[in-house]
Amino acid sequence: MATELQSRTQPSPSRAASCGGILIENVSRTYARAGSRVEALDGVSLRASHGEVLAVVGPSGCGKTTLLELLCRLQPPDRGTIRCPPAALMPQRDLLLPWLSAVDNAALALRIAGVARAPARDRATALFAEVGLAGFEHVRPGELSGGMRQRVAFVRTLLSGKPVLCLDEPFGALDAITRSEMQEWLERTLAREARTVVLVTHDVEEAIVLADRVAVLSPRPGRVTAQLDVHIDRPRTRTDSAVIALREEALGALEAGRSR
């Protein structure tokens, strides 16, 4: 336990990346646009070892989505280094394709990887039952609710088979009950097949319930103002006193970052 804790707080850089972990070191990103410059991230350093869940919380506009796009190699950092195994993105907006049925949207990664339509659908259909979408396989996204669309996008991300999942506010559009169901399901899934997860959320409780570590970012430009290790036995619930205590700590860090 002690050694594990050690390696968790201070893994050597090479080890973190080579075992499917993530290493972000002193990364900055500035958007330059006709005359104006927006500094999104400033000197962010974060790491997550293989199979860890890293939650990122921070005020709106502090660069959380930018951070995920950097990890997915959708844009390069201006400064700093990023080491990250192939990552799948679940975007903040679901970006489902309107012409594909729900199940075909979920199976998109498989189809792109060259899997034939029928087996791809089968694999997606199996997961649909687990996320409570059974019976909606052949409905187009336009006829799904926001929460259902998010779950389809989530299945799509999972089926990409990438070792790293970058989830951008994955459960934001869900009601409280469906949300905690999805959180439980995510936990079970991760227990079954280890993935490294970077979870962006504005819900501090959700971060603590799901994550091994919570990184708190300051308002733009995003800097890491606190990192909280979550040593609470799973499964956790929102009402655990340890969760509540840590929530207060995280909210305090958010507040401190804001007033700085």
Next chain:
Amino acid sequence: MSSRIERAAPAVLLALVLLGAWELYVDLAGVQADLLPAPHGVARALWENAGLLARNFAVTAEEVVLGLGLALAGGFVLAVAIHMSPLLRRAVYPLAVGSQAVPIPVIGVLLVFWWGFGLFPKLVVIALICFFPVVVTTVDGLRAVDPDQPKLLRTLDATRWQAFRFAELPAALPAALSGARIALAVGVIGAFIAETTTPTSGAYPGLGREIITDVNFQTSRAYAGTVVLFAFAIVCFYALALAQRRLAPWSAQPQGDPH
């Protein structure tokens, strides 16, 4: 079924009112039949020349359908090329616009010199007249794809071709079909222009040429032929609307859909 009749009712009613007004005008003003035949005269000409009109119509219908198909295919390919290459966009777009101003008789002789008296030069004329709306709507459709969509596909390791196949092609399809419906509006008159500018060797020259030969001495037959083209354009328009609903059921209901 009854709702279908209900939806068609306003158009039928308006047509009847206009026909009535036309009949009255010819009667009351004493207009010569070779200047403007009355509707009942046109109806009689339609009935008496049904065989001739039908055979000529078959020729014209083939020209319109194939010409429109050529315009749709050519316009779509051109739009994709323009979308993919900013260089092509800058090079081709102005010329495509300019091509719309070319009076067809200027090039009619050349087309016949190249391709003879058959069907093909007529298809080229029709396609030239109606490809442009397809290009414009398709380019817009391709550009309307959410800019984050390619990003997502990239994280799923999609190749450029796969991104096109999964995201851009389906997005452009309803747009292209909308363009085709605009194109159709000029496609029928395009067939008329094609027939009258490039001579034909076939037994039946098509409705356009038939109308132009009839217009002075068989005026009511020319009007009868015009009625056929009129109806054909309407049928084609709704056939394309139906195709759009079948091929792109996710897109919004096309405008003017009677169903």
